[in-house]
Amino acid sequence: MPNFKNRAVLDVHFTDAQSTRESKRYFLSHEYAFLNHTDTLLTNKQIRLRHQFLYETEYYQFEQATAQKKYFGDSYVVAELNDKARLKKMINTLGTELELPYLGRTFLSANAYHYNYFFRNAYYTSGVLQPHQIKDTDLSLGAQWHKRIGGFAIDAQAEQTLVGKITGTHLNGKLSYAFNTLNKIQAGIDLQSAMPDFNFLLYQSDYKNYNWYHFDDFGKQNTQTLFADVNTQWGNAQASLSNINNYTYFEVQEPITGIRGQSVPKQFTGDIQYFKLKLQREFTLGKFGLENTLLFQKVVQREPILNVPTFVTRNSLYFSTHLFKKAMYLQTGLGFNYFSSYYSNRYNPLLAEFEVQSSQKTGGFPMFDFFFNAKVRTMRIFFTIEHFNPILMDRIFDTNPYRYYSAPDYPYRDLTIRFGIVWNIFT
Structure with a gap:
């Protein structure tokens, strides 16, 4: 992993490329209540007819002035590359909600999910036109139930999809x-079974390696x-254990001489076990406070395809007080973030997706921030110095702080200063 102290010598790719994602969403929800609550005996009883409608259009576009063979391989055109994926979806939900004291709240629904994911380019393999669209309507039945019994709550x-x-x-x-x-x-359980995202199922590009169905x-x-959660006055704990089958991901192929390894969608037919434990606790002593969040993760798998840091910690040491006869509330302190090194996924700018790699680790270095927050009536002031490690390491400890990466091929940002004011004039 190279060290870069002079950012001017960085070899930056894609100075002539840009990616755009745009979505528009329209949502409507309306219901009709059958029972009149003028009768006090019916205040906790109700029958409702409910309809919800969602329509969304989305597109993702990658444009590049000149093809880069060493990064994405051969292309059908050498200039003015333009990949554009479009998605239109419409969801209709019609159901009845029944609310009774002894039964709780029950909602039964019928759902229709119409989707149209498509490309407008023609793509041929051995003279055969390949599919460029995934379009259908899935029909399903659903149910929701909520009930309180004393201090207990059941959700x-x-x-279940019937068609599609x-x-x-x-x-x-x-x-x-x-x-x-x-x-x-x-405590609870969650079971899900569905096809992976459309990007894994169909993609078409001006680059030859990025066409699949x-x-x-x-x-x-x-x-x-x-999963289980424990929230107490002393701290919080969250734990979950997941088993994943048919995990779908982007794999980096072996590079060819002079050409970077390319992404291909893969599906692992075996099982992956993923355990996560998160602990939160805040300590206070007078006007000082220490807020801590610790995360432990463990993955059991035959192949290294689901990669996460084993240990993550986020901590804030702060001082807070009132000034000027309590006209101002001030809080200032230091933030500390750290995650253990691991083979983090590499970003693919053509797909706007992350791909699994096993050649470069990231993490294993601390990040320090300084923050100052103040509140005066309806005005809030904040000042932050993010990632001031380079000053400490370069000038005080005489070590090179410019060897850290937020992701493979992406150096971590330098020291950043943020300042802002939020003023609510009308209250």
Whole structure:
């Protein structure tokens, strides 16, 4: 991993390329209540007819003035490359909600999900026109249930696709108990089965390596998760254990001489177990405070395709007080972030996706921030110096601070200063 102290010598790719993502969403929700609540005996009883409508259009476009063979391989054209993926989807949900004291709140629905993901370019293989569109309508039935019994709360939801291939099964159940407003525990299960994102199933590009169609040979990605949360006045803990089957990802192929390894969509048919434990605790002593968040992660897999840092910590040491007869509230302190080194995914600018790689590790270095926040009535002032490590390491410890990367091929940013004012004139 090279060290760059003089940023002017960095070899930057794609100075003539840009990517654009745009989406527009329209949402409508309306319902009709059948029971009149003028009768006090019916205040906790109701029957509702509800309809929800969502329409969304989205496109992703990658444009490049000149093809770069060493980065993406051969191309059909050498100039004015233009890849554009389009998605149109419409979701209609029609259902009935029944609310009764002894039954809780139950919602039964029928759902229609229409999708149209397509490219307008023609792509041929051995003279045969390849599919350029995934278009269909999935029909499903769903149910939701919520019930409180004393300090217990039960939440459950289910959806099963009857017609269609993109969507599948979703089951979620959660049981919680509140001892009081500060202490609560909950546990649950979540099951999901659905096809991977459209990008994995179909893509077409002016670059020859980035044309594929996997709608027929890829299966549904299945995830089963057990989770539990404990929130107390002393701290919070969250734990989850997931089993993933048919995990779908982008793999980096072996590079060819003079050409970077290319991304191809893959699906791992085995099982992957992923465990996560998150702990949060805040300590206070007078006007000083120390806020801590610790995350531990462990993945069990036959192949290194789901890569995460084993340990992540975020900490803030701060001082807060009132000044000028409590006219101003001030808070200032230091922030510390760290995650252990691991083979983080590499960003692919053509796809706007991350790809699994095993050649370069990132992480394993600390990041320090300084912050100053103040509030005067309806005005808030903030001042932040982010990542001031280079000053400490270069000038004080005489070490090179410019060898850190936020992702493979992406050096971590230099010291950044942010300043701002938020003023609510009308309250």
